[in-house]
Amino acid sequence: MNAFFIDVLQLYGYPALWLIVFVAAAGAPISGSLLLFAAGAFASLGDFNIFMLFPIALSAAVMGDNLGYFIGRRVGMPLIGWLERQKRFRFITPQALERGRAYFRRRAAWTVFITRFLIVVLGGPVNLVAGLEQYPYHNFLFWDISGQILGAIIPLGLGFVFAKSWEEVAGIFGALSSLFLALLVVMILLAVLMRKMRQRRRARSASIIKAEEKDMLIPD
Amino acid sequence: MDALIERTKLSLLYFLLLLMLGILAFTAVNTLEAVRNFQQQERALQAGDVKTIHSWMTIPVISHIYHVPEDYLYCTLHISNPGQRSHATLDEIAISKRQPVDRVIRTTQQAILTYRKEHPHVLTPTSTLHREMKPRAPMPGRT
Numbered sequence: 558m559n560a561f562f563i564d565v566l567q568l569y570g571y572p573a574l575w576l577i578v579f580v581a582a583a584g585a586p587i588s589g590s591l592l593l594f595a596a597g598a599f600a601s602l603g604d605f606n607i608f609m610l611f612p613i614a615l616s617a618a619v620m621g622d623n624l625g626y627f628i629g630r631r632v633g634m635p636l637i638g639w640l641e642r643q644k645r646f647r648f649i650t651p652q653a654l655e656r657g658r659a660y661f662r663r664r665a666a667w668t669v670f671i672t673r674f675l676i677v678v679l680g681g682p683v684n685l686v687a688g689l690e691q692y693p694y695h696n697f698l699f700w701d702i703s704g705q706i707l708g709a710i711i712p713l714g715l716g717f718v719f720a721k722s723w724e725e726v727a728g729i730f731g732a733l734s735s736l737f738l739a740l741l742v743v744m745i746l747l748a749v750l751m752r753k754m755r756q757r758r759r760a761r762s763a764s765i766i767k768a769e770e771k772d773m774l775i776p777d
Numbered sequence: 778m779d780a781l782i783e784r785t786k787l788s789l790l791y792f793l794l795l796l797m798l799g800i801l802a803f804t805a806v807n808t809l810e811a812v813r814n815f816q817q818q819e820r821a822l823q824a825g826d827v828k829t830i831h832s833w834m835t836i837p838v839i840s841h842i843y844h845v846p847e848d849y850l851y852c853t854l855h856i857s858n859p860g861q862r863s864h865a866t867l868d869e870i871a872i873s874k875r876q877p878v879d880r881v882i883r884t885t886q887q888a889i890l891t892y893r894k895e896h897p898h899v900l901t902p903t904s905t906l907h908r909e910m911k912p913r914a915p916m917p918g919r920t
Contacts, residue, residue, distance in 0.1 A: 560832055560833065560850055560866075560868045560878075560920045563833045563866060563868070564865075564866050564868055564869045564872075567835060567864045567865065567866050567869070568865070568869070595833065599838075602837075602838050602839070602841060603841075604835075604864070632891060660895075668789055673863055714899040716833060718814075721822050721829075721842055722819055722822060722829075724833070725811070725814050725815035725818045725819075726815060728811040728814060728815070729808065729811040729812055731809040731811075732804065732807045732810075732811040733808055735804045735807065736801070736804040736805055738804075738810050739797060739800050739801040739804045740801060741796060742797050742800075743794065743797045745789065746793055746797055747794065749790060750787075750790050750791070750794060753783075753786070753790065754787075754848055757783065757787075774821075
């Protein structure tokens with residue numbers, strides 16, 4: 558799959574790069590950043606101009622993200638309404654759904670920013686969720702562009718610097734991205750677990766106090 | 778009943794945490810492995826090892842990295858129209874020749890080794906290769 562996109566990149570140049578990065582940013586299961594590593598490497602080896610690659614990659618990624626955002630905005634709410642009505646999806650309770658949405662609303666800026674360059678794999682779903690949540694468009698655009706600047710500079714720059722071994726560098730970057738994602742999930746799980754433990758401890762001490770009060774009220 | 782549900786939820790959380798810790802360890806090992814791969818690749822490239830040839834490389838790129846004239850490689854791979862094929866990767870060459878890419882890579886590796894044997898003192902790229910180091914003007918089909 559990647560070999561095919563690299564062939565297309567070599568054969569059709571900048572327009573192909575724009576189109577592939579756009580489709581990847583819109584949520585298609587294509588590795589846009591891998592292609593940027595390749596493009597950076599090819600620029601270093603004389604096939605592209607690195608200064609042209611940056612605006613092309615940035616504009617394609619931002620446009621793709623915007624498409625995802627507007628799809629989420631347009632079809633997201635009816636979809637959520639339908640999900641809530643379906644009995645088959647009762648394992649996702651409306652309360653759980655609402656908790657998830659509130660959680661996203663609190664951390665939307667950070668989430669949009671970080672999924673542009675570090676946890677790229679979640680970029681597409683985050684765009685959809687941001688649209689669905691009616692996250693203010695100007696905020697989305699600001700964090701999207703900020704993140705995508707890094708999202709373009711990092712792979713293009715690393716590809717350019719390590720042109721001859723860009724595949725290996727992209728491998729390190731991908732592995733680091735997975736490592737960060739796993740670390741993030743572990744931290745979230747730890748936080749949830751600690752909160753649950755605290756609640757449990759509080760509930761237990763409250764029930765002990767209640768029992769003691771009851772004992773004191775009962776005459777001997 | 779509530780206590781039971783609560784305990785089940787906690788157990789599930791512990792299980793998820795353990796699972797994620799396992800995945801975390803796996804990704805950490807993967808990262809180290811990726812770094813090691815990169816170091817090995819860099820060392821091999823510095824030594825001019827032909828095993829570092831990849832399917833994404835084009836003939837001008839191979840020519841530049843391994844200091845072998847483009848024409849020599851085109852000739853070895855029986856490519857008759859080099860001008861039009863300068864952007865073709867080895868993968869694409871393999872597709873057009875209906876050959877497995879590994880075979881094309883092996884042929885290229887063999888060609889480089891033969892060239893080195895025939896020209897033991899040639900260490901720098903030929904003059905045609907320097908042209909490739911500058912960003913090229915847009916090619917047909919490339920805007």
